[in-house]
Amino acid sequence: MATILALSSTQALANAFTSLDPRSMSLGGAGVAATRPYNAPAFNPARLAGNPQIEGRRDDRAFSRAFGGIRLIDRDGFLDSLDRFQENDNQSRLKQSLDQLEARISDQSVTRQDLRAVFRTADELLDDYQSLSDKPLRLAASAGFNLGAPGERFGFGASIRQNAVVGMELRISQEDISQVRQVIDFIEVLMDIIDEEVIPPDLELPDVGDDLTSDFALRGAMVREVGLSVGARIPQQPRTYLGVNLKSLQIDTLDWETDVERARTENFELDDQRLIHADVNVDLGVIHELDDGWTAGMMVRNLIPRDYRTVLGNQVPLRPTFRGGLAWQNPRWTVAVDMDLNETVAIGFDPAKQYLAMGVEHRPLRWLSLRGGYRYERVLEEGNISLGIGLSSRRSHFDLALSGDAGDSFGAAMQFGVRF
Numbered sequence: 001m002a003t004i005l006a007l008s009s010t011q012a013l014a015n016a017f018t019s020l021d022p023r024s025m026s027l028g029g030a031g032v033a034a035t036r037p038y039n040a041p042a043f044n045p046a047r048l049a050g051n052p053q054i055e056g057r058r059d060d061r062a063f064s065r066a067f068g069g070i071r072l073i074d075r076d077g078f079l080d081s082l083d084r085f086q087e088n089d090n091q092s093r094l095k096q097s098l099d100q101l102e103a104r105i106s107d108q109s110v111t112r113q114d115l116r117a118v119f120r121t122a123d124e125l126l127d128d129y130q131s132l133s134d135k136p137l138r139l140a141a142s143a144g145f146n147l148g149a150p151g152e153r154f155g156f157g158a159s160i161r162q163n164a165v166v167g168m169e170l171r172i173s174q175e176d177i178s179q180v181r182q183v184i185d186f187i188e189v190l191m192d193i194i195d196e197e198v199i200p201p202d203l204e205l206p207d208v209g210d211d212l213t214s215d216f217a218l219r220g221a222m223v224r225e226v227g228l229s230v231g232a233r234i235p236q237q238p239r240t241y242l243g244v245n246l247k248s249l250q251i252d253t254l255d256w257e258t259d260v261e262r263a264r265t266e267n268f269e270l271d272d273q274r275l276i277h278a279d280v281n282v283d284l285g286v287i288h289e290l291d292d293g294w295t296a297g298m299m300v301r302n303l304i305p306r307d308y309r310t311v312l313g314n315q316v317p318l319r320p321t322f323r324g325g326l327a328w329q330n331p332r333w334t335v336a337v338d339m340d341l342n343e344t345v346a347i348g349f350d351p352a353k354q355y356l357a358m359g360v361e362h363r364p365l366r367w368l369s370l371r372g373g374y375r376y377e378r379v380l381e382e383g384n385i386s387l388g389i390g391l392s393s394r395r396s397h398f399d400l401a402l403s404g405d406a407g408d409s410f411g412a413a414m415q416f417g418v419r420f
């Protein structure tokens with residue numbers, strides 16, 4: 001399963017404001033009003049223009065930045081339970097033990113020990129089924145490179161990104177559980193009578209053959225995104241800036257379904273499970289600078305709604321996401337709050353998402369930024385915290401972030417860039 005995860009995360013699509021650059025991750029995902037120019041294509045291209053004083057200097061130098069990040073949400077130990085199920089291999093063991101029992105009954109050599117072996121294997125298989133997580137696993141990964149030249153009235157940028165969202169789900173069939181319970185009940189009856197009666201040699205045993213219907217599903221999308229961004233101050237409105245990000249997309253949808261036993265790396269063929277689509281889309285953003293260091297922002301990502309077909313005939317949706325943000329900044333502090341204004345259709349098997357993100361950045365020294373944040377997801381009522389650090393000089397910058405919760409979710413991101 002680890003290799004499947006690696007394959008799925010190398011390139012793919014994020015459908016909500018879950019950019020995995022380290023500054024926004026460490027601020028809980030906030031950034032619509034507080035983004036810096038080097039992350040403006042992802043959070044608000046309007047910030048390529050204007051650029052108030054941050055870190056004791058104006059943030060208007062030409063830049064280039066490379067970043068990478070990953071976030072894994074593994075609810076209820078999805079991966080551990082799947083690995084245990086496959087390692088135990090009780091499904092195959094039960095079929096084998098039933099075949100052996102049938103042969104012993106046929107030649108009239110069956111013993112209580114034979115019955116106990118079948119009972120024990122069936123009981124362990126039932127435990128395996130009941131221990132499998134029925135909550136989907138979600139993986140997001142992102143890597144990219146941004147460059148640009150921000151300015152007071154106009155700013156320009158370009159970016160290339162590969163983002164990844166893939167979901168995995170175990171669909172446990174109640175019919176399979178019922179079949180295993182029938183075996184347990186049947187063997188209990190035989191154990192009750194074996195010492196007093198002869199078991200007929202033509203006795204028909206319950207069948208748990210190859211028609212078990214529990215399965216494993218993987219669905220996601222893989223996208224390579226190339227964007228050109230521009231931000232500009234509105235004439236006669238010196239505090240208001242607009243931005244647009246035009247994107248060329250290559251979208252590879254992923255869709256794979258197989259039985260639980262076959263959900264292994266050697267059975268996964270990427271080329272057989274994907275369809276490739278080419279498309280374009282656009283992001284729009286606006287920033288308005290208020291009094292006393294306050295800034296308000298709004299952005300819509302993926303303005304054009306799309307649906308992309310998979311090899312199995314399912315649809316991977318890409319829908320507009322609207323987000324508003326408010327930030328307060330001075331040379332030492334940044335406080336930011338973002339909120340999704342609509343629910344976002346999730347890639348994979350998760351329900352729709354709607355986030356509230358908040359973060360604080362403190363710059364005790366000109367070259368040091370300390371960050372912390374919290375992100376709350378309203379639909380599933382899940383939250384996680386994040387921490388990060390930034391190191392900067394006049395010509396370069398390095399950022400690192402970690403995020404997580406009590407055990408289901410973990411994320412990490414790193415970024416390095418230079419100013420010219």
